[in-house]
Amino acid sequence: MKKIVLFLVIALFSGCSNTVEPPLIKELKIIGDLVHSLSINMDDLSEHTISDNKHLAISLQDVFENNELKCEQYNVMFVANDTLTNLIESDYDEVLVYVKDNKWHIHSDVFPPTLNLKDVNHLMFIKKQPTADDGVTLFSVSEDKHLITVGNHMSYGFETVLKLDGVSTKNTQTMHAYQQKTILPLSKLSDATSFLVFSYQGDHQYLSNDIFLLKKDTSFDVVDEDFNILVFDVAGILEDPPAHSIMDLYYDSEYYISNNIPIMIILVDGLGYHQFEYAKNNNIAPTITSLNPKIATSVYTPVTNAGMAAMLSGQSPLNNGVLNRRFRQIKTTTIFDLAKQNNASAVLLEGNINILDLNVDVKLHLDSNGNGTSDDEIFDSALQRMNDVDVLMIHFHSFDDAGHRYGPLAPQTMNRLTMLDTMINELLESWSKTTIIVSDHGMHQTSEGGNHGLISHSDMIVPYFIIP
Ligand SMILES: [Zn+2]
């Protein structure tokens, strides 16, 4: 009987110009702890037998393989349109995503039958062990507090709210259109009175505590109460940020250069504030620990290129164009450009490679005495040149090298700081004018030693010394 009715309907419509198109199934979206959202399309499916019937389907294992993801790193959540939600942690080759009646469904013969969800809305891939790169790190100057990812956001009290999207009127009838937004007021997570928000694109913004995290498919934005985006694609949020950042170097140098006061800038690569405090508590570096540095923030990404570019330009990576190690060209004015404009002579003493393309006389140094570092050669070179230069920048690398190799607080790393401290003491005694000591980023412990480049208090908080 049904077949006859269907036939009649088709026959009736086939003669008309306004035919009803068969509904085309939309792709099934995959969101979560991913770089970009993914999807399963009809093209990805092939014929599988499910409960003795043939269906177009794909195994979850193949979804992972098609997208070059390692399935053992993820849990998978299935969210149905009626909000039923299931989560599994393994055996993805035993799970089929299939199409029936123009809807997406889940089937498995090995899991409990409740896994067999009907009318699935989306899949969520959740990292089993997320790292700072997978989400938003909320941290203070001395502690990493939360890592919020799209996959784990449910454990943070996000709320789904309606945002008025528009009002339209036809004759006397008015309609209000809304969009669902999933947000978290930062005040729910933190008592801080202000925040510094870092984005994956190198944005660096000081904001009040009246801000919200807005969840998207694979990332978060920071928005105000009217859902205006303040920071796009947030990487980290620092509670009660210090007043200083490594970008102060530009503005402090600008003052001295424009007043024709010579300045020595000592860049101790990879000296985090936590390492400085450790040295102070253990009487490791008497000269620098007797000084009273400011607590300063580095920039995202906390690596040498981005750190140096930010300190030399006074601009965030987003504005100066040097986001990470792939970039060398600063788009904005640097300290060395200011020196040129003021007819001040400037020299940068580097190790064996030039890190950025800069408008300055760069002197490279090799480890000629073979003691494992060129810092002593740089030090000698600084002593020789300091009487005939207005802006002298010295870049010591060995502390960062040791931090990578042995760990941020290892005795070998601290020995390097003692060595540098002796050199800095001599430089300060020989240079009677202003000195600024700065670091580009810190260092965190890894299983092999140390590294940096993540949003964490260890990598992002550094000391900043100004010795007038
Ligand atoms: Zn560095």
Ligand SMILES: [Zn+2]
């Ligand atoms: Zn390094």
